[in-house]
Amino acid sequence: MPSEVRGPIxxxxxxxxxxxxxxxxxxxxxxxxLLALESQxxxxxxxxxxxxxxxxxxxxxEKRIQKAHLWHHKSCxxxxxxxxxxxxxxxxxxxxxxxxxxxxxxxxxTAWNYYASATSNSAAQAAVAVRNFAAAYESGYFPLIxxxxxxxxxxxxxxxxxxxxxxxxQVRDIMAKLGKPLVLPEEIVHYSxxxxxLRGEIAAQQVRDMSGIVATVHPACHYHKIVEGDAIYDxxxxxxxxxxxxxxxxxxxxxxxxNYSTWFDCxxxxxxxxxxxxxxxxxxxxxxxxxxxxxxxxxxxxxTHDTGCVTTLDKSQFAAQAHQRNVGLAVLSDAQFAALAxxxxxxxxxxxxxxxxxxxxxxxKMGIDWEQAWAEFQSDLRRLESGEKRYLDWDDVGG
Amino acid sequence: MxxxxxxxxxxxxxxxxxxxxxxxxxxxxxxxxxxRFGDYLYGCYECGICVAACPSARFYDxxxxxxxxxxxxxxxxxxxxxxxxxxxxxxxxxxxxRCPRGNNPGGLVTIMREVAVRNGLASAKQAxxxxxxxxxxxxxxxxxxxxxxxxxxxxxxxxPETADVPDHLDLWRRALPAETMHTTTxxxxxxxxxxVELYFIWLQTGALDMIAEVDSGxxxxxxxxxxxxxxxxxxxx
Ligand code: SF4
Ligand code: SF4
Numbered sequence: 001m002p003s004e005v006r007g008p009i010x011x012x013x014x015x016x017x018x019x020x021x022x023x024x025x026x027x028x029x030x031x032x033x034l035l036a037l038e039s040q041x042x043x044x045x046x047x048x049x050x051x052x053x054x055x056x057x058x059x060x061x062e063k064r065i066q067k068a069h070l071w072h073h074k075s076c077x078x079x080x081x082x083x084x085x086x087x088x089x090x091x092x093x094x095x096x097x098x099x100x101x102x103x104x105x106x107x108x109x110t111a112w113n114y115y116a117s118a119t120s121n122s123a124a125q126a127a128v129a130v131r132n133f134a135a136a137y138e139s140g141y142f143p144l145i146x147x148x149x150x151x152x153x154x155x156x157x158x159x160x161x162x163x164x165x166x167x168x169x170q171v172r173d174i175m176a177k178l179g180k181p182l183v184l185p186e187e188i189v190h191y192s193x194x195x196x197x198l199r200g201e202i203a204a205q206q207v208r209d210m211s212g213i214v215a216t217v218h219p220a221c222h223y224h225k226i227v228e229g230d231a232i233y234d235x236x237x238x239x240x241x242x243x244x245x246x247x248x249x250x251x252x253x254x255x256x257x258x259n260y261s262t263w264f265d266c267x268x269x270x271x272x273x274x275x276x277x278x279x280x281x282x283x284x285x286x287x288x289x290x291x292x293x294x295x296x297x298x299x300x301x302x303x304t305h306d307t308g309c310v311t312t313l314d315k316s317q318f319a320a321q322a323h324q325r326n327v328g329l330a331v332l333s334d335a336q337f338a339a340l341a342x343x344x345x346x347x348x349x350x351x352x353x354x355x356x357x358x359x360x361x362x363x364x365k366m367g368i369d370w371e372q373a374w375a376e377f378q379s380d381l382r383r384l385e386s387g388e389k390r391y392l393d394w395d396d397v398g399g
Numbered sequence: 400m401x402x403x404x405x406x407x408x409x410x411x412x413x414x415x416x417x418x419x420x421x422x423x424x425x426x427x428x429x430x431x432x433x434x435r436f437g438d439y440l441y442g443c444y445e446c447g448i449c450v451a452a453c454p455s456a457r458f459y460d461x462x463x464x465x466x467x468x469x470x471x472x473x474x475x476x477x478x479x480x481x482x483x484x485x486x487x488x489x490x491x492x493x494x495x496x497r498c499p500r501g502n503n504p505g506g507l508v509t510i511m512r513e514v515a516v517r518n519g520l521a522s523a524k525q526a527x528x529x530x531x532x533x534x535x536x537x538x539x540x541x542x543x544x545x546x547x548x549x550x551x552x553x554x555x556x557x558x559p560e561t562a563d564v565p566d567h568l569d570l571w572r573r574a575l576p577a578e579t580m581h582t583t584t585x586x587x588x589x590x591x592x593x594x595v596e597l598y599f600i601w602l603q604t605g606a607l608d609m610i611a612e613v614d615s616g617x618x619x620x621x622x623x624x625x626x627x628x629x630x631x632x633x634x635x636x
Binding site (some may be wrong): 025074075076077078079080081083086087090091102103104105106107108110112113114115116117118119120121122123124127128131135152159160163164166167170174177178221222225226228264265266268269270271272273275276278280282283284288315318319348349351353354355356377380381384385390391392393394396397399 | 457458515527541546548554558564571574577581585592597605606609610635
């Protein structure tokens with residue numbers, strides 16, 4: 001890192017003698033550890049083999065983000081309940097002209113269930129992760145992770161595999177029985193890191209003016225708290241004091257990102273709470289996030305970058321309305337927002353009809369006639385109902 | 400009763416059955432035997448930074464500092480009480496990784512929950528009431544969240560937009576441009592062979608057996624399903 005660049009505080013701390021405790025919070029350089037294990041024959045590392053963008057992590061390490069030929073590790077929460085999140089990621093990649101693979105040979109990371117119910121164990125979780133990574137490796141495409149929890153959990157699994165030879169042996173044995181290697185990618189990359197790395201290319205193709213939009217950003221816990229050293233930080237964004245993803249993209253698109261005091265708080269998802277104890281989720285999401293954002297920043301939209309965060313912040317507002325709380329704020333993923341900036345259709349691509357909080361004032365501020373867009377989508381549905389087509393495809397949605 | 404096996408709550412207010420000290424010790428030994436335990440606990444300054452960051456501490460009688468301290472002091476009675484009462488309040492957000500000592504209280508909770516499930520503790524059984532459906536979904540289909548879960552009676556607090564989804568589910572899914580996402584009972588279409596490989600992992604790692612203690616019926620159904628499919632594919636356990 002050039003000496004004139006002032007890095008995040010953790011980067012500057014790295015210049016001082018390393019405190020052993022701080023080292024243990026997460027590994028300094030997991031990539032180097034993986035390559036060392038590969039040279040000992042312990043595992044295989046899938047290498048970045050296409051053009052890549054270099055970014056800085058919290059600990060000041062250079063992390064490379066491959067631009068094309070990516071294997072999309074989908075999110076069950078996104079695909080299942082907010083599918084426009086996933087389609088927007090694909091659509092932006094297509095729009096920029098980068099090839100990808102959307103595999104059926106992929107399971108969920110199963111971490112939502114694990115963090116909710118603990119009905120699994122570290123060996124099973126590691127084997128599920130490595131099975132998916134092996135599927136990517138066999139395809140020749142480099143993995144790109146859609147879900148923040150999958151991303152955080154896989155980084156956790158990577159640390160466990162690096163630290164514990166007995167776990168490596170157990171997972172290697174399971175994989176061998178399935179005819180697969182114990183393989184991990186050179187970098188574990190979240191789609192929001194890909195958007196961040198390519199924000200200049202996205203902004204260059206922007207067709208909708210976002211300069212009147214005010215946003216607040218909710219950084220996803222499992223993105224920047226689990227294995228913290230590996231998240232992307234940038235000295236020019238928040239002075240390197242918070243993760244740069246989402247905010248960097250929004251600013252590149254001309255959005256005014258405003259601060260609020262509870263930015264570090266989680267969204268209230270809780271994994272089990274969102275399913276079976278939603279009084280906690282609703283209260284936390286509205287009292288500690290949405291209301292604070294509205295009071296302190298008056299945003300048009302909350303932008304975030306994880307399945308659970310979009311779901312929680314979006315769905316929790318309805319019940320609070322009944323109590324006359326200060327809610328009513330559009331919630332979008334960074335991918336949906338980037339797609340809209342690039343001209344995507346709000347329903348055909350971004351699938352906003354799956355969202356609950358009112359996004360229509362935001363669309364109007366972007367100059368989108370949502371009533372006309374909805375009528376267009378309804379005519380698509382009539383084509384499907386009449387049997388003219390069984391499914392819509394990318395050509396139908398302008399991608 | 401000796402001082403070391405004193406209750407932290409009197410049995411009549413504790414809300415869970417007391418067990419002999421040896422049984423608590425055995426549970427704590429299982430927690431300590433997890434390979435991650437040493438990565439998650441280095442002692443505790445009692446500074447409370449984790450509590451300040453913790454969402455569950457704000458809404459429940461719950462504290463990540465107490466979790467770390469009880470484990471660090473090897474206070475088996477308090478650890479047992481936490482396994483019967485506290486651990487299911489944690490949001491697993493890992494905000495407590497802010498700990499200046501390098502602890503991971505949320506990670507300790509994950510391990511304690513696993514031990515609670517494996518041993519069929521009352522707290523685990525209670526926490527998983529109403530949850531069997533989700534375990535069945537994730538273990539048998541490979542995706543946890545499916546579009547057909549969005550039912551009016553399941554999410555009445557999510558508003559009329561969510562209530563709209565089941566009325567249009569098949570049509571709305573067919574309107575998605577990504578080929579893998581036309582499904583309604585799974586998040587995306589998962590290949591058959593992929594599922595069988597997942598079943599192999601659940602069986603081989605003992606993950607499936609963990610639920611035998613908390614839901615024997617579900618365990619039996621899943622075991623039969625998985626073993627049958629593995630046999631058809633010619634994969635030996
Ligand atoms: S992981 Fe659990 S203990 Fe840690 S901050 Fe989150 S809710 Fe609190
Ligand atoms: S932050 Fe760490 S050292 Fe401080 S009370 Fe919590 S666990 Fe203990």
